[in-house]
Amino acid sequence: MKRSSKSCEIHHVIHSAVSNNYFEITELLLKHGAKINKEKNDYKASLLQIAVENDNKEITEFLVSNGADVNSKNGEGKTPLFYAVENDNKDIVEFLISHGADVNISELINGKIPMHYAIDNNNNKDIVEILVSHGSNVNKYNIIHMTVQKDNKDIVELLIAHGANPHQINLFGKTPFQIAVENQNFEIMELLLLNGAITS
Template identity: 30%
Template sequence: MESNKAIFEAVYDGDKNQLIDILEKNISLEIRNDQGRTPLMEAVYNKNNEIATVLINAGADVNAQDNMKNSPFLYAGAEGNVEIVKLVLNNGANFKIYNRYGGTALIPAAEKGHLDIVKLLVNWPNFPKNHINNLGWTALLEAVILSDGGKVHIEILEALIDGGCDVNIADKNGDTSLDHAKKSGYTEMVKLLQKAGAK
Protein backbone atom coordinates (compact mmCIF):
# COMPACT_ATOMS: atom_id res chain seq x y z
CA MET A 1 0.00 0.00 0.00
CA GLU A 2 2.93 2.33 0.65
CA SER A 3 4.00 2.10 -3.00
CA ASN A 4 0.40 2.91 -4.04
CA LYS A 5 0.58 6.13 -2.05
CA ALA A 6 4.08 6.83 -3.38
CA ILE A 7 3.04 6.63 -7.04
CA PHE A 8 0.28 9.20 -6.51
CA GLU A 9 2.69 11.46 -4.59
CA ALA A 10 5.19 11.28 -7.46
CA VAL A 11 2.41 12.21 -9.88
CA TYR A 12 1.14 15.11 -7.72
CA ASP A 13 4.71 16.39 -7.25
CA GLY A 14 5.54 15.97 -10.93
CA ASP A 15 8.64 14.05 -9.87
CA LYS A 16 9.64 12.08 -12.97
CA ASN A 17 12.71 10.44 -11.41
CA GLN A 18 10.80 9.27 -8.35
CA LEU A 19 8.05 7.94 -10.61
CA ILE A 20 10.53 5.97 -12.73
CA ASP A 21 12.03 4.47 -9.54
CA ILE A 22 8.56 3.41 -8.37
CA LEU A 23 7.68 1.93 -11.77
CA GLU A 24 10.77 -0.30 -11.57
CA LYS A 25 9.08 -2.05 -8.61
CA ASN A 26 6.38 -3.32 -11.01
CA ILE A 27 3.45 -1.88 -9.05
CA SER A 28 0.01 -1.66 -10.62
CA LEU A 29 -0.60 1.40 -12.77
CA GLU A 30 -4.34 0.95 -12.38
CA ILE A 31 -4.73 1.64 -8.66
CA ARG A 32 -7.41 4.21 -7.84
CA ASN A 33 -7.75 7.17 -5.49
CA ASP A 34 -10.99 8.35 -3.85
CA GLN A 35 -12.19 9.96 -7.10
CA GLY A 36 -11.64 6.68 -8.92
CA ARG A 37 -8.67 8.12 -10.79
CA THR A 38 -5.57 6.19 -11.78
CA PRO A 39 -2.12 7.83 -11.62
CA LEU A 40 -2.38 8.53 -15.38
CA MET A 41 -5.73 10.24 -14.95
CA GLU A 42 -4.32 12.42 -12.17
CA ALA A 43 -1.39 13.40 -14.40
CA VAL A 44 -3.84 14.37 -17.17
CA TYR A 45 -6.09 16.29 -14.75
CA ASN A 46 -3.01 18.18 -13.54
CA LYS A 47 -1.89 18.86 -17.14
CA ASN A 48 1.46 17.22 -16.42
CA ASN A 49 2.15 15.83 -19.88
CA GLU A 50 5.67 14.65 -19.05
CA ILE A 51 4.43 12.44 -16.20
CA ALA A 52 1.47 11.24 -18.29
CA THR A 53 3.86 10.26 -21.09
CA VAL A 54 6.01 8.21 -18.69
CA LEU A 55 2.90 6.39 -17.42
CA ILE A 56 1.52 5.71 -20.91
CA ASN A 57 4.89 4.42 -22.07
CA ALA A 58 4.92 2.16 -19.00
CA GLY A 59 1.59 0.67 -20.10
CA ALA A 60 -1.04 2.64 -18.16
CA ASP A 61 -4.59 2.09 -19.41
CA VAL A 62 -5.52 5.09 -21.56
CA ASN A 63 -9.20 4.07 -21.43
CA ALA A 64 -9.68 3.85 -17.64
CA GLN A 65 -12.62 5.94 -16.43
CA ASP A 66 -12.98 7.70 -13.09
CA ASN A 67 -16.10 8.19 -10.96
CA MET A 68 -17.17 11.04 -13.28
CA LYS A 69 -16.75 8.76 -16.35
CA ASN A 70 -13.79 10.77 -17.63
CA SER A 71 -10.89 8.91 -19.21
CA PRO A 72 -7.49 10.41 -20.07
CA PHE A 73 -8.68 10.75 -23.69
CA LEU A 74 -12.07 12.28 -22.87
CA TYR A 75 -10.66 14.73 -20.33
CA ALA A 76 -7.70 15.81 -22.47
CA GLY A 77 -10.04 16.39 -25.41
CA ALA A 78 -12.44 18.49 -23.36
CA GLU A 79 -9.54 20.52 -21.95
CA GLY A 80 -7.79 21.06 -25.29
CA ASN A 81 -4.64 19.11 -24.37
CA VAL A 82 -3.47 18.21 -27.89
CA GLU A 83 -0.26 16.48 -26.80
CA ILE A 84 -2.09 14.00 -24.57
CA VAL A 85 -4.88 13.45 -27.09
CA LYS A 86 -2.30 12.52 -29.76
CA LEU A 87 -0.44 10.27 -27.34
CA VAL A 88 -3.61 8.47 -26.29
CA LEU A 89 -4.81 8.12 -29.90
CA ASN A 90 -1.52 6.42 -30.72
CA ASN A 91 -1.78 4.14 -27.68
CA GLY A 92 -5.16 2.51 -28.12
CA ALA A 93 -7.86 5.08 -27.35
CA ASN A 94 -11.25 3.36 -27.40
CA PHE A 95 -13.78 5.50 -29.26
CA LYS A 96 -16.69 3.61 -27.68
CA ILE A 97 -15.94 4.90 -24.19
CA TYR A 98 -18.14 7.93 -23.50
CA ASN A 99 -18.31 10.70 -20.90
CA ARG A 100 -21.17 11.11 -18.42
CA TYR A 101 -23.22 12.81 -21.16
CA GLY A 102 -22.70 9.87 -23.51
CA GLY A 103 -20.33 11.92 -25.63
CA THR A 104 -16.96 11.51 -27.30
CA ALA A 105 -13.93 13.76 -26.81
CA LEU A 106 -14.93 15.69 -29.95
CA ILE A 107 -18.23 17.02 -28.60
CA PRO A 108 -16.90 19.06 -25.62
CA ALA A 109 -13.85 20.07 -27.70
CA ALA A 110 -16.21 21.58 -30.29
CA GLU A 111 -18.30 23.31 -27.63
CA LYS A 112 -15.27 24.75 -25.82
CA GLY A 113 -13.56 25.99 -28.98
CA HIS A 114 -10.53 23.67 -29.04
CA LEU A 115 -9.85 23.96 -32.77
CA ASP A 116 -6.69 21.83 -32.86
CA ILE A 117 -8.47 18.93 -31.14
CA VAL A 118 -11.46 19.22 -33.47
CA LYS A 119 -9.25 19.17 -36.58
CA LEU A 120 -7.27 16.23 -35.24
CA LEU A 121 -10.29 14.10 -34.35
CA VAL A 122 -12.45 14.70 -37.44
CA ASN A 123 -9.51 13.64 -39.59
CA TRP A 124 -8.51 10.65 -37.46
CA PRO A 125 -9.28 7.29 -39.15
CA ASN A 126 -12.54 5.71 -37.93
CA PHE A 127 -13.26 8.39 -35.33
CA PRO A 128 -17.07 8.58 -34.81
CA LYS A 129 -17.44 12.25 -35.78
CA ASN A 130 -21.25 12.03 -36.07
CA HIS A 131 -21.76 10.36 -32.67
CA ILE A 132 -24.94 11.51 -30.90
CA ASN A 133 -24.75 12.06 -27.12
CA ASN A 134 -27.47 11.60 -24.46
CA LEU A 135 -28.81 15.10 -25.19
CA GLY A 136 -29.34 14.09 -28.82
CA TRP A 137 -26.51 16.28 -30.09
CA THR A 138 -23.55 15.69 -32.37
CA ALA A 139 -20.38 17.78 -32.11
CA LEU A 140 -21.71 19.91 -34.97
CA LEU A 141 -25.05 20.51 -33.26
CA GLU A 142 -23.30 21.33 -29.98
CA ALA A 143 -20.91 23.74 -31.73
CA VAL A 144 -23.94 25.74 -32.91
CA ILE A 145 -26.34 25.34 -29.96
CA LEU A 146 -23.83 26.16 -27.20
CA SER A 147 -21.86 28.80 -29.09
CA ASP A 148 -22.10 32.57 -29.16
CA GLY A 149 -21.87 32.59 -32.96
CA GLY A 150 -18.44 34.22 -32.75
CA LYS A 151 -15.16 33.71 -34.60
CA VAL A 152 -13.96 30.71 -32.56
CA HIS A 153 -17.11 28.66 -33.12
CA ILE A 154 -17.31 29.68 -36.77
CA GLU A 155 -13.82 28.18 -37.19
CA ILE A 156 -14.92 25.09 -35.25
CA LEU A 157 -17.96 24.74 -37.51
CA GLU A 158 -15.76 25.07 -40.61
CA ALA A 159 -13.41 22.37 -39.29
CA LEU A 160 -16.33 20.03 -38.55
CA ILE A 161 -17.78 20.58 -42.03
CA ASP A 162 -14.37 20.20 -43.71
CA GLY A 163 -13.83 17.02 -41.69
CA GLY A 164 -16.97 15.50 -43.17
CA CYS A 165 -19.44 15.84 -40.30
CA ASP A 166 -23.09 15.40 -41.31
CA VAL A 167 -24.75 18.84 -41.34
CA ASN A 168 -28.29 17.44 -41.51
CA ILE A 169 -28.49 15.35 -38.33
CA ALA A 170 -31.36 16.75 -36.26
CA ASP A 171 -31.71 16.91 -32.47
CA LYS A 172 -34.44 15.14 -30.46
CA ASN A 173 -36.93 17.85 -31.47
CA GLY A 174 -36.17 17.49 -35.16
CA ASP A 175 -34.17 20.73 -35.35
CA THR A 176 -30.96 20.72 -37.39
CA SER A 177 -27.83 22.81 -36.91
CA LEU A 178 -29.16 25.17 -39.58
CA ASP A 179 -32.44 25.59 -37.67
CA HIS A 180 -30.53 26.43 -34.49
CA ALA A 181 -28.19 28.85 -36.29
CA LYS A 182 -31.18 30.66 -37.83
CA LYS A 183 -33.05 30.86 -34.49
CA SER A 184 -29.97 32.33 -32.81
CA GLY A 185 -29.30 34.81 -35.62
CA TYR A 186 -25.84 33.39 -36.38
CA THR A 187 -25.63 34.68 -39.97
CA GLU A 188 -22.11 33.42 -40.71
CA MET A 189 -22.96 29.95 -39.43
CA VAL A 190 -26.14 29.90 -41.52
CA LYS A 191 -24.10 30.72 -44.65
CA LEU A 192 -21.51 28.02 -43.89
CA LEU A 193 -24.15 25.39 -43.23
CA GLN A 194 -26.17 26.24 -46.34
CA LYS A 195 -23.02 26.12 -48.47
CA ALA A 196 -22.35 22.65 -47.02
CA GLY A 197 -25.81 21.45 -48.06
CA ALA A 198 -27.66 21.89 -44.78
CA LYS A 199 -31.45 21.84 -44.93
Protein backbone atom coordinates in the same frame (compact mmCIF):
# COMPACT_ATOMS: atom_id res chain seq x y z
CA MET B 1 -8.65 -9.38 -0.62
CA LYS B 2 -6.86 -6.89 1.65
CA ARG B 3 -3.71 -5.10 0.61
CA SER B 4 -0.58 -5.66 2.64
CA SER B 5 0.61 -2.70 4.70
CA LYS B 6 3.51 -2.22 2.26
CA SER B 7 1.12 -2.32 -0.70
CA CYS B 8 -1.20 0.22 0.94
CA GLU B 9 1.69 2.53 1.67
CA ILE B 10 2.99 2.36 -1.91
CA HIS B 11 -0.56 2.93 -3.21
CA HIS B 12 -0.99 6.17 -1.27
CA VAL B 13 2.52 7.45 -1.85
CA ILE B 14 2.52 6.90 -5.62
CA HIS B 15 -0.79 8.75 -5.97
CA SER B 16 0.70 11.60 -4.02
CA ALA B 17 3.85 11.51 -6.17
CA VAL B 18 1.94 11.66 -9.45
CA SER B 19 -0.48 14.29 -8.12
CA ASN B 20 2.46 16.49 -7.08
CA ASN B 21 4.40 15.93 -10.32
CA TYR B 22 7.29 14.11 -8.62
CA PHE B 23 8.73 12.20 -11.55
CA GLU B 24 11.70 10.60 -9.77
CA ILE B 25 9.55 9.33 -6.89
CA THR B 26 6.98 7.94 -9.34
CA GLU B 27 9.75 6.14 -11.21
CA LEU B 28 11.23 4.76 -7.98
CA LEU B 29 7.91 3.44 -6.66
CA LEU B 30 7.09 1.68 -9.91
CA LYS B 31 10.45 -0.08 -9.67
CA HIS B 32 9.57 -1.21 -6.16
CA GLY B 33 6.18 -2.78 -6.52
CA ALA B 34 3.60 -0.17 -7.52
CA LYS B 35 1.21 -1.58 -10.13
CA ILE B 36 0.84 0.87 -12.99
CA ASN B 37 -2.74 -0.07 -13.92
CA LYS B 38 -4.05 -1.20 -10.53
CA GLU B 39 -3.20 1.84 -8.44
CA LYS B 40 -6.48 3.79 -8.60
CA ASN B 41 -7.67 6.43 -6.16
CA ASP B 42 -11.09 6.69 -4.48
CA TYR B 43 -12.57 8.07 -7.72
CA LYS B 44 -11.16 5.13 -9.69
CA ALA B 45 -8.74 7.46 -11.45
CA SER B 46 -5.61 5.77 -12.75
CA LEU B 47 -2.11 7.14 -12.33
CA LEU B 48 -2.14 8.04 -16.02
CA GLN B 49 -5.36 10.01 -15.68
CA ILE B 50 -3.91 11.98 -12.78
CA ALA B 51 -0.77 12.79 -14.77
CA VAL B 52 -2.86 13.91 -17.75
CA GLU B 53 -5.14 16.03 -15.55
CA ASN B 54 -1.99 17.72 -14.25
CA ASP B 55 -0.78 18.43 -17.80
CA ASN B 56 2.40 16.54 -16.93
CA LYS B 57 3.69 15.24 -20.23
CA GLU B 58 6.87 13.75 -18.74
CA ILE B 59 5.02 11.48 -16.31
CA THR B 60 2.33 10.76 -18.91
CA GLU B 61 4.93 9.55 -21.41
CA PHE B 62 6.76 7.57 -18.74
CA LEU B 63 3.61 5.78 -17.59
CA VAL B 64 2.50 4.92 -21.13
CA SER B 65 5.97 3.68 -22.05
CA ASN B 66 5.76 1.36 -19.04
CA GLY B 67 2.41 -0.12 -19.98
CA ALA B 68 -0.23 2.23 -18.60
CA ASP B 69 -3.65 1.59 -20.15
CA VAL B 70 -4.52 4.66 -22.24
CA ASN B 71 -8.19 3.66 -22.26
CA SER B 72 -8.62 3.03 -18.54
CA LYS B 73 -11.85 4.56 -17.23
CA ASN B 74 -12.53 6.32 -13.96
CA GLY B 75 -15.79 6.22 -12.02
CA GLU B 76 -17.45 8.54 -14.56
CA GLY B 77 -16.32 6.41 -17.48
CA LYS B 78 -13.81 9.01 -18.65
CA THR B 79 -10.44 8.01 -20.06
CA PRO B 80 -7.25 10.09 -19.91
CA LEU B 81 -8.05 11.48 -23.39
CA PHE B 82 -11.11 13.30 -22.02
CA TYR B 83 -8.89 15.20 -19.60
CA ALA B 84 -6.24 16.02 -22.19
CA VAL B 85 -9.01 17.48 -24.37
CA GLU B 86 -10.56 19.35 -21.44
CA ASN B 87 -7.15 20.83 -20.63
CA ASP B 88 -6.72 21.91 -24.25
CA ASN B 89 -3.38 20.09 -24.30
CA LYS B 90 -2.72 19.34 -27.95
CA ASP B 91 0.60 17.56 -27.31
CA ILE B 92 -0.88 15.10 -24.84
CA VAL B 93 -3.97 14.56 -27.01
CA GLU B 94 -1.73 13.62 -29.95
CA PHE B 95 0.49 11.46 -27.75
CA LEU B 96 -2.40 9.47 -26.26
CA ILE B 97 -4.05 8.91 -29.64
CA SER B 98 -0.75 7.80 -31.15
CA HIS B 99 -0.57 5.18 -28.39
CA GLY B 100 -4.05 3.81 -28.95
CA ALA B 101 -6.47 6.12 -27.13
CA ASP B 102 -10.00 5.55 -28.41
CA VAL B 103 -11.47 8.80 -29.78
CA ASN B 104 -15.02 7.41 -29.76
CA ILE B 105 -15.15 5.98 -26.25
CA SER B 106 -18.22 7.24 -24.33
CA GLU B 107 -18.41 8.40 -20.74
CA LEU B 108 -21.00 6.79 -18.48
CA ILE B 109 -23.18 9.70 -17.41
CA ASN B 110 -24.39 11.16 -20.71
CA GLY B 111 -22.62 9.23 -23.44
CA LYS B 112 -20.38 12.09 -24.52
CA ILE B 113 -17.16 11.39 -26.41
CA PRO B 114 -13.97 13.50 -26.31
CA MET B 115 -15.20 15.55 -29.31
CA HIS B 116 -18.02 16.98 -27.19
CA TYR B 117 -15.46 18.33 -24.74
CA ALA B 118 -13.29 19.75 -27.50
CA ILE B 119 -16.25 21.81 -28.69
CA ASP B 120 -18.12 22.52 -25.47
CA ASN B 121 -15.15 23.48 -23.30
CA ASN B 122 -12.60 24.99 -25.64
CA ASN B 123 -13.94 25.23 -29.19
CA ASN B 124 -10.37 24.42 -30.25
CA LYS B 125 -10.14 23.74 -33.98
CA ASP B 126 -6.69 22.15 -33.72
CA ILE B 127 -7.90 19.51 -31.27
CA VAL B 128 -11.11 18.95 -33.24
CA GLU B 129 -8.98 18.37 -36.34
CA ILE B 130 -6.83 15.82 -34.51
CA LEU B 131 -9.90 13.95 -33.28
CA VAL B 132 -11.61 14.04 -36.68
CA SER B 133 -8.49 12.88 -38.49
CA HIS B 134 -8.38 9.84 -36.21
CA GLY B 135 -11.97 8.84 -36.86
CA SER B 136 -14.02 10.68 -34.25
CA ASN B 137 -17.74 10.29 -34.88
CA VAL B 138 -18.86 13.72 -36.11
CA ASN B 139 -22.54 12.73 -35.91
CA LYS B 140 -22.51 11.61 -32.28
CA TYR B 141 -25.14 13.21 -30.03
CA ASN B 142 -25.67 16.48 -31.88
CA ILE B 143 -22.05 17.57 -32.13
CA ILE B 144 -22.84 19.84 -35.07
CA HIS B 145 -25.62 21.54 -33.08
CA MET B 146 -23.20 22.31 -30.26
CA THR B 147 -20.74 23.79 -32.73
CA VAL B 148 -23.38 26.00 -34.35
CA GLN B 149 -24.50 27.13 -30.87
CA LYS B 150 -20.88 28.14 -30.19
CA ASP B 151 -20.89 30.27 -33.38
CA ASN B 152 -17.73 28.59 -34.69
CA LYS B 153 -18.03 28.62 -38.47
CA ASP B 154 -14.59 27.09 -39.05
CA ILE B 155 -15.39 24.01 -36.98
CA VAL B 156 -18.87 23.68 -38.51
CA GLU B 157 -17.21 23.69 -41.93
CA LEU B 158 -14.63 21.14 -40.79
CA LEU B 159 -17.28 18.82 -39.38
CA ILE B 160 -19.39 18.97 -42.55
CA ALA B 161 -16.29 18.27 -44.66
CA HIS B 162 -15.81 15.11 -42.59
CA GLY B 163 -19.38 13.91 -42.93
CA ALA B 164 -21.40 15.73 -40.27
CA ASN B 165 -25.08 15.70 -41.20
CA PRO B 166 -26.40 19.29 -41.61
CA HIS B 167 -29.98 17.93 -41.58
CA GLN B 168 -29.64 16.29 -38.16
CA ILE B 169 -32.44 17.03 -35.68
CA ASN B 170 -31.57 17.33 -31.99
CA LEU B 171 -33.56 16.30 -28.91
CA PHE B 172 -35.50 19.56 -29.09
CA GLY B 173 -36.51 18.98 -32.71
CA LYS B 174 -34.15 21.60 -34.10
CA THR B 175 -31.78 21.48 -37.05
CA PRO B 176 -28.39 23.22 -37.03
CA PHE B 177 -29.85 25.82 -39.38
CA GLN B 178 -32.61 26.71 -36.93
CA ILE B 179 -30.02 27.23 -34.21
CA ALA B 180 -27.99 29.47 -36.54
CA VAL B 181 -31.16 31.51 -37.20
CA GLU B 182 -31.80 31.86 -33.46
CA ASN B 183 -28.21 33.03 -33.02
CA GLN B 184 -28.51 35.36 -36.03
CA ASN B 185 -25.26 33.96 -37.38
CA PHE B 186 -25.56 34.69 -41.09
CA GLU B 187 -22.21 33.17 -42.03
CA ILE B 188 -23.15 29.82 -40.55
CA MET B 189 -26.66 30.08 -42.03
CA GLU B 190 -25.12 30.55 -45.48
CA LEU B 191 -22.66 27.70 -44.95
CA LEU B 192 -25.45 25.34 -43.94
CA LEU B 193 -27.64 26.41 -46.86
CA LEU B 194 -24.77 25.76 -49.26
CA ASN B 195 -24.64 22.25 -47.81
CA GLY B 196 -28.35 21.61 -48.27
CA ALA B 197 -29.59 22.34 -44.76
CA ILE B 198 -33.28 21.90 -44.03
CA THR B 199 -34.88 25.31 -43.50
CA SER B 200 -38.38 24.37 -42.45
